Amino acid sequence: MAMDRLLGKANRFIGGDWALFMRTVVLGVVFSLSSVPEASAKAGEYPDKPIRLIVPYATGGATDVTARVLASEMSEKLGQQVVVENRPGVAGAIGAAYVAGQPADGYTLLFGGAGNVTLRPLMDPNLSYKPERDLATVNHVVTYDHLLVVRADLGVNSVAELVQMAKSNPGKMTFGSSGSGGPQHLAMELFKQMAGVDIMHVPYKGEAPAATDLAGGRIDMSISSATAVASYIAAGRVKALATTNQYPSPAFPDLPTVSEAGVKGYEVDIYGGVMAPAGTPPAIIGQLNKVIVEILTSPEIQERFHNAKLIPVGRGPAEFAEFLSKEREKWGPVIKSSGAQL
Numbered sequence: 001m002a003m004d005r006l007l008g009k010a011n012r013f014i015g016g017d018w019a020l021f022m023r024t025v026v027l028g029v030v031f032s033l034s035s036v037p038e039a040s041a042k043a044g045e046y047p048d049k050p051i052r053l054i055v056p057y058a059t060g061g062a063t064d065v066t067a068r069v070l071a072s073e074m075s076e077k078l079g080q081q082v083v084v085e086n087r088p089g090v091a092g093a094i095g096a097a098y099v100a101g102q103p104a105d106g107y108t109l110l111f112g113g114a115g116n117v118t119l120r121p122l123m124d125p126n127l128s129y130k131p132e133r134d135l136a137t138v139n140h141v142v143t144y145d146h147l148l149v150v151r152a153d154l155g156v157n158s159v160a161e162l163v164q165m166a167k168s169n170p171g172k173m174t175f176g177s178s179g180s181g182g183p184q185h186l187a188m189e190l191f192k193q194m195a196g197v198d199i200m201h202v203p204y205k206g207e208a209p210a211a212t213d214l215a216g217g218r219i220d221m222s223i224s225s226a227t228a229v230a231s232y233i234a235a236g237r238v239k240a241l242a243t244t245n246q247y248p249s250p251a252f253p254d255l256p257t258v259s260e261a262g263v264k265g266y267e268v269d270i271y272g273g274v275m276a277p278a279g280t281p282p283a284i285i286g287q288l289n290k291v292i293v294e295i296l297t298s299p300e301i302q303e304r305f306h307n308a309k310l311i312p313v314g315r316g317p318a319e320f321a322e323f324l325s326k327e328r329e330k331w332g333p334v335i336k337s338s339g340a341q342l
Contacts, residue, residue, distance in 0.1 A: 050081040051081070052108050055084055056089075056110070057088050066310060067111040091342070093120055096112055100278070104276065108276075108277065110135065112275050113270070117324065118331060135276070141313065142271065145227075145251060147244065149222055149239065150220060158262075163263070166198070173199045174199065174220050178204060179204065186338075189201075191223070211232060216237075242256050242260070250310070271313070296312045
């Protein structure tokens with residue numbers, strides 16, 4: 001039953017299974033490359049030395065794991081080493097700023113995400129980089145599987161019941177996040193606004209301590225990655241109510257989306273993708289995008305991603321840029337109305 005639901009959702013959202021979706025993206029890439037024949041000819045000279053893929057977070061996290069899987073496969077297909085280099089700090093801003101200042105030659109890339117590409121730039125006008133000005137999109141690689149979860153003994157079994165309880169107890173219930181101004185914090189602020197509820201924020205220094213306190217009953221709910229809470233769900237200490245994005249959860253395919261469960265239109269895509277310094281030649285970006293799509297189409301890689309609770313996406317440069325533009329439009333008002341700060 002779980003697999004039937006997973007495939008059913010995949011068919012509805014992407015017109016078929018993951019592989020079919022990725023093949024569709026590949027066709028789009030081929031078409032786009034055929035429209036720039038002169039630039040494509042120049043791309044044959046690239047790469048002729050190793051490529052650095054900058055991960056703006058510490059080793060071991062979901063972003064780092066995703067980037068390392070991708071880099072290994074890219075190395076094989078490009079015939080040059082793609083080396084992951086971790087440059088953590090300031091919630092990913094240090095690594096993003098570093099890539100933005102590098103030569104636009106395709107040899108330094110960023111594995112960016114919602115925090116350092118969308119949210120922090122909206123909250124910090126003093127950042128040295130502006131993603132829409134200083135970074136070029138290559139591929140929206142992945143969405144991180146996130147769930148709306150509650151402590152097991154809260155007494156609710158659905159999103160509708162949670163909303164009703166919160167409305168009956170304004171300002172008395174709590175939610176945790178991995179940190180103030182981060183993707184999980186803002187995801188919950190959007191939920192509060194769309195559901196019309198008042199829930200108090202409890203910020204933590206990282207996702208793990210927030211998940212631990214949720215499992216221990218010290219906070220009521222959170223929006224957390226499936227990776228962080230899967231073991232607590234299996235142990236019966238945390239209850240998952242819904243998935244936050246439009247895709248089926250690889251780990252919990254029977255879950256509805258938050259939108260399906262009653263908060264119509266709610267959707268949060270906590271994403272990861274490859275970017276390059278602005279001005280990188282279109283042919284190089286096209287070549288990198290084509291390679292990434294080929295990797296994501298591989299059944300083996302799809303299985304590895306799903307096992308790691310990652311959802312492969314594969315949007316190309318234009319689609320990724322359009323997605324980021326919509327994300328900025330979406331989150332700006334949420335940040336302003338919620339008063340969220342870093």
